Amino acid sequence: MKRISLIWLLLPAVLLLAAFIVMPTFDLIRASIFDPDFTFKHFQRLVERGVYIDVMWRTVRVSLIVAVICTIVGYPVAMFINLQPKKRQVALLFLILIPMWMSVLIRTFAWIVVLGREGLINDLMIGLGMTDGPVQMLYTSGTVITAMVQIMLPIQIITCYSAMTEIDLDLMRAARVLGARRWQALTRVYLPLSYDGTLTGLVIVFMMSMGFFITPALLGGRQDMMIANLIEFQVQHLNWSFAAAIGIVLLVLTVSMILLLRWTGRFAFRRLLNVGR
Amino acid sequence: MRVMQTSRMLAVYFWAMVVYLIFPILIVLPVSFSDNELLRFPPTAFSLRWYQSYFNDPVWVDATLISFRVAVVSMVISTTAGTLAALAINAAPKRLAGPLTYGATLPIVIPHIFIALGVFILAIRSGLTDNEMMLALAHAAVAMPFVVLITSAAIRQIDPTIARAARVLGAGPLRAFRVATLPPLIPAIVAAAIFAFFVSFDELIIAQFLMKGSETLPMRIWADLRLDFNPTVAAVSTLLIVVTSLAMGVAETLRRRAARTLAP
Numbered sequence: 066m067k068r069i070s071l072i073w074l075l076l077p078a079v080l081l082l083a084a085f086i087v088m089p090t091f092d093l094i095r096a097s098i099f100d101p102d103f104t105f106k107h108f109q110r111l112v113e114r115g116v117y118i119d120v121m122w123r124t125v126r127v128s129l130i131v132a133v134i135c136t137i138v139g140y141p142v143a144m145f146i147n148l149q150p151k152k153r154q155v156a157l158l159f160l161i162l163i164p165m166w167m168s169v170l171i172r173t174f175a176w177i178v179v180l181g182r183e184g185l186i187n188d189l190m191i192g193l194g195m196t197d198g199p200v201q202m203l204y205t206s207g208t209v210i211t212a213m214v215q216i217m218l219p220i221q222i223i224t225c226y227s228a229m230t231e232i233d234l235d236l237m238r239a240a241r242v243l244g245a246r247r248w249q250a251l252t253r254v255y256l257p258l259s260y261d262g263t264l265t266g267l268v269i270v271f272m273m274s275m276g277f278f279i280t281p282a283l284l285g286g287r288q289d290m291m292i293a294n295l296i297e298f299q300v301q302h303l304n305w306s307f308a309a310a311i312g313i314v315l316l317v318l319t320v321s322m323i324l325l326l327r328w329t330g331r332f333a334f335r336r337l338l339n340v341g342r
Numbered sequence: 343m344r345v346m347q348t349s350r351m352l353a354v355y356f357w358a359m360v361v362y363l364i365f366p367i368l369i370v371l372p373v374s375f376s377d378n379e380l381l382r383f384p385p386t387a388f389s390l391r392w393y394q395s396y397f398n399d400p401v402w403v404d405a406t407l408i409s410f411r412v413a414v415v416s417m418v419i420s421t422t423a424g425t426l427a428a429l430a431i432n433a434a435p436k437r438l439a440g441p442l443t444y445g446a447t448l449p450i451v452i453p454h455i456f457i458a459l460g461v462f463i464l465a466i467r468s469g470l471t472d473n474e475m476m477l478a479l480a481h482a483a484v485a486m487p488f489v490v491l492i493t494s495a496a497i498r499q500i501d502p503t504i505a506r507a508a509r510v511l512g513a514g515p516l517r518a519f520r521v522a523t524l525p526p527l528i529p530a531i532v533a534a535a536i537f538a539f540f541v542s543f544d545e546l547i548i549a550q551f552l553m554k555g556s557e558t559l560p561m562r563i564w565a566d567l568r569l570d571f572n573p574t575v576a577a578v579s580t581l582l583i584v585v586t587s588l589a590m591g592v593a594e595t596l597r598r599r600a601a602r603t604l605a606p
Contacts, residue, residue, distance in 0.1 A: 070515075074426045074433075075426070077419075077422060077426055080423075081419070081420075081423050082445070082446070082449070082483060082486070084479070084483075085457070085482075085483035086449050086460075088460075089457065089459075089463065089464045090460055092460055092463045092467070093456070093459060141352060141355055141356070142355070142356055145353065145355070157356075160364065161360075163586075164364055166540060167367060167586055168560070168582060168586065169544070169546075170567075171367070174579055175369060175370050175579075178366070178369050179366050179369055215362060218362075219363065272451060278454070278546075279564075293453065293547075296455050300462070309459060309463065312459045312460070315455070
């Protein structure tokens with residue numbers, strides 16, 4: 066196609082991204098270092114106060130925990146779907162895709178109904194005589210992670226599954242025919258071939274977890290505040306420049322952690338399988 | 343054909359995970375029909391009072407209408423811009439296709455809170471806070487990558503010789519596009535539009551920052567969950583769960599059908 070018409074086709078998308086993604090990003094950078102004159106005071110404040118360091122470190126830690134749990138828990142689910150007959154795979158995928166597209170707000174609310182003081186679990190436990198009064202489950206870190214894993218899991222499963230559909234299952238059969246045990250065929254054939262997609266899933270879940278806002282705010286206590294909550298808090302208190310500085314740190318942290326995860330992931334893979342030397 | 347024997351344990355594990363994913367969502371449904379003020383489970387008696395309180399409360403109804411308006415505008419913009427971009431990406435020289443796809447799908451990797459903050463500062467500078475069009479455009483930017491990904495996948499499956507045949511038979515480029523390229527893409531475009539609609543309809547943070555005077559539905563739910571907890575939220579959630587499931591079922595079916603029928 067002619068170059069001119071290509072540019073016309075791209076124009077609406079370019080304008081949209083330029084106005085609502087690229088320009089605001091530059092605005093954010095500017096707001097974080099000019100107040101009104103050039104200054105690094107917002108970044109300084111961020112690294113000098115222990116509270117803020119805590120929030121940042123917690124965000125990275127929680128996101129990493131969620132990503133790792135999703136990977137371990139999701140991998141067998143994706144594998145199970147991939148090993149089913151084609152027709153059945155489609156039906157099973159629906160069970161994963163429908164919750165994936167459900168609003169995060171509603172999925173978080175659902176956890177309040179399940180785990181609240183008058184919720185299902187407490188009701189069951191009291192009914193069974195396992196406890197005398199309601200157990201406090203909301204506003205704890207464990208609940209935040211349980212819910213975040215549930216919200217992110219479909220994404221990990223789908224990413225993993227897409228990678229697995231590329232695997233030629235005849236290779237597994239060949240391995241079995243040649244005398245490999247089931248777990249050997251799994252770890253020597255299936256796992257290496259699905260490794261890259263699994264790592265991609267882990268990175269995506271980590272990245273999305275870093276920006277989580279709704280779930281820690283509704284299910285966590287003060288001790289569970291993540292970077293996005295801190296940003297919202299600062300905006301409500303009209304500290305826009307400081308909020309902008311936190312936003313930039315969030316983006317930089319996310320990108321550098323993604324690079325680190327990709328790099329260590331590849332490295333671990335090579336060491337694990339002794340390949341690529 | 344069964345490719346590999348999967349152990350029964352793996353099957354049990356799979357269904358346990360499905361329960362973990364879906365069960366908490368399903369629990370909301372019975373609570374919405376409760377007659378009790380508290381989010382108590384199981385409900386003590388059946389009633390529709392929370393549905394009444396949703397439909398009779400102008401605050402809830404207005405919030406729903408605003409969200410609907412914003413989502414429709416955002417859907418039209420992101421679907422148009424995203425589909426055109428996907429067509430361009432697939433027609434572009436090979437070496438440009440990769441960078442263009444990365445560029446067009448960029449917003450996926452940026453946290454919403456970051457976009458929200460940026461758009462908010464932009465809106466303050468330009469005096470456009472509390473503007474529904476501004477919100478719709480911001481949502482469109484966030485939803486567009488999904489449109490590009492879904493329609494690109496469908497465009498790649500199309501046989502380009504059909505459009506070429508149309509050209510050879512005397513059709514102009516626009517007509518060739520309309521009669522040969524577009525029709526097989528419709529299911530994918532509709533699927534993309536449905537996804538785009540819900541990206542906007544469910545979005546909270548950007549709206550929260552941008553809107554001050556008026557409220558979208560997620561903002562209303564959010565405010566309710568933070569302040570006076572009552573089962574009206576459960577009724578709204580139930581309606582949303584049903585509507586989203588149906589729409590996503592349609593969208594996924596269309597997307598799959600598009601991928602299947604277009605495959606050579």
